[in-house]
Amino acid sequence: MQVGEFLFECLKNETITDIFGVPGDYNFSLLDQIERDGELNFVHCRNELNAGYAADGYARVKGIGALITTFGVGELSACNAIAGAYSESVPIIHIVGGPKAMLQTQHKLMHHTLLDGNFDTFKKVYEQITAYAAAITPENAGVEIPNAIAKARETKKPVYLTIPTDVVNATMTSRAENPQRKKTDKASLKEAVRMISTRLQTAERPIILPDVYAMHYGLGERVEELAQKMNVPFVTMMMGKGACDESLPNYAGFYCGQLGSNEAARQLVEHSDCVLAFGAVWNDYNTGLFTDTIDPLAVINVMPNYVQIGKTMYPNIIIDDMIDAFPTGDHSWTLPQQPVFPFDHQKTDDGTLSADGYYPQFQTMFQKRDIVVTESGTFAWGLAETRLKKGVTYITQGGWGAIGYALPAAFGACVAAPNRRVLLFTGEGSMQMNVQELSSMLEYGCKPIIFVLNNKGYTIEKYINTVKSTVYNNFPDWDYYQLLRVFRHEPFTVQVSSESELREAIAESEKKCLAQLCLIEMIADPMDVPQIIHRMHEQVMKMEHKHQGLRAFF
Secondary structure (H helix, E strand, O other), X not given: OEHHHHHHHHHHHOOOOEEEEOOOHHHHHHHHHHHHHOOOEEEEOOOHHHHHHHHHXXXXXXXXXXXXXXXXXXXXXXXXXXXXXXXXXOOEEEEEEEOOHHHHHOOOOOOOOOOOOOOOXXXXXXXXXXXXXXXXXXXXXXXXXXXXXXXXXXXXXXXXXXXXXXXXXXXXXXXXXXXXXXOOOHHHHHHHHHHHHHHHHHOOOEEEXXXXXXXXXXXXXXXXXXXXXXXXXXXXXXXXXXXXXXXXXOEEEEOEOEOOOOHHHHHHHHOOOEEEEEOOOOOOOOOOOOOOOOOHHHEEEEXXXXXXXXXXXXXXXXXXXXXXXXXXXXXXXXOOOOOOOOOOOOOOOOOEOOHHHHHHHHHHHOOOOOEEEEOOXXXXXXXXXXXXXXXXXXXXXXXXXXXXXXXXXXXXXXXXXXXXXXXXXXXXXXXXXXXXXXXXXXXXXXXXXXXXXXXXXOXXXXXXXXXXXXXXXXXXXXXXXXXXXXXXXXXXXXXXXXXXXXXXXXHHHXXXXXXXXXXXXXXXXXXXXXXXXXXXXXXXXXXXXXXXHHHHHO
């Protein structure tokens, strides 16, 4: 079997049907092999960074994604997307076509290199931002390719494979057995179960907190079942938004330390004597800039390969096995009264657009099995407090937070699930970073509904900046609703500036999205944001004043 044939058979075994990327002379042999294969589809993006983001969005819907770039110039352009996937725990197989093997051995000075004869520089870069990196040869392909894919599957992290252009069509000289998956240490699991059981026997106010790893390991429904069986409430944080069905009576809301609007959810979490966390990451976004006051000794955190109970670690426990064996306690707790969520009530006036008015409209708009993609600005924080329907896939970067991620990620989601409705919420600043990927959406027949919030600058950055009256967070104004004409298609586009106009535009887009892409440009006040952003600003100012005091003291 040829190396390229073997590689793509392995990808198809992972249910990958589409590979994103940009053509380059060093990856032509890979792309030729895809065309000969006939079952895989190469999705041509406008640049490598966008292709990486698209592969990320695709992977969040299908479980794993793939990306092809050319050597040097292409793979370095994709670095930010792959680093983001590593931070967010999204598995992507990044395949790099390289110069011919003989030329590398002879240290020839080739284009797309640093012209120093060194061909492993970029692999060393990727070793820092992937879970596995390998240079493929005919001799090692049968081992390294399965190992890399298994590593991506097990860790939910990206992996990197560089393949010389002449190796793609070379015959493999060996093939290894399928790599063995890690197994749970039964003694460690038994002791963790015993300790959790002991905790639950005395717990009076348990709460479940599913987060990023529970979501990316596809364990949301099993966590829901635990919550229902135990009659215990659950909350979500920024990175795990959408992990479980938020239409269940067990859902108590969004938790974000002191920043969140749902006081009932905050009280449940911070007064709990047993926080059953599944795959929780305690970063600044999840904890509301570290304003949480959760008792760490009350936390039981089930992670992909270990369980932590208070300060005690129980290693070598696979997360699936822990959920299978999870004790539910000897009694059923009383479910708290269903809280009022921040956007449950529509505003009655139809004045100019404001966050208090359009977030309730969005929450009403959500349907079962929607794919909701949000940019890393004010939309990400506001939409985190909305309540999703059953089966919704929620995509945002709750850790990496790259501006410009959401549009190409939404493109990847559209390709991954052509029969599901995709809703993209992005800012105009983000749109200016990757607007060309609108062309890819139209070219591949994608039909998302896109909301572009035009508030004249990077509003989120204005709120987290402690210096007033800056100009560097502003940029040129565009007519975003007219952009799509450049790409020679006829989508539905409209510009709105009032609550009633937005309501009408949403109703019209819901009719037309079956046949065409829809884009709604929302003209809003430059400093209008949801309440969570105001609380974020207050916290940033407190931190700045504290640091100024320390500097003055020393």
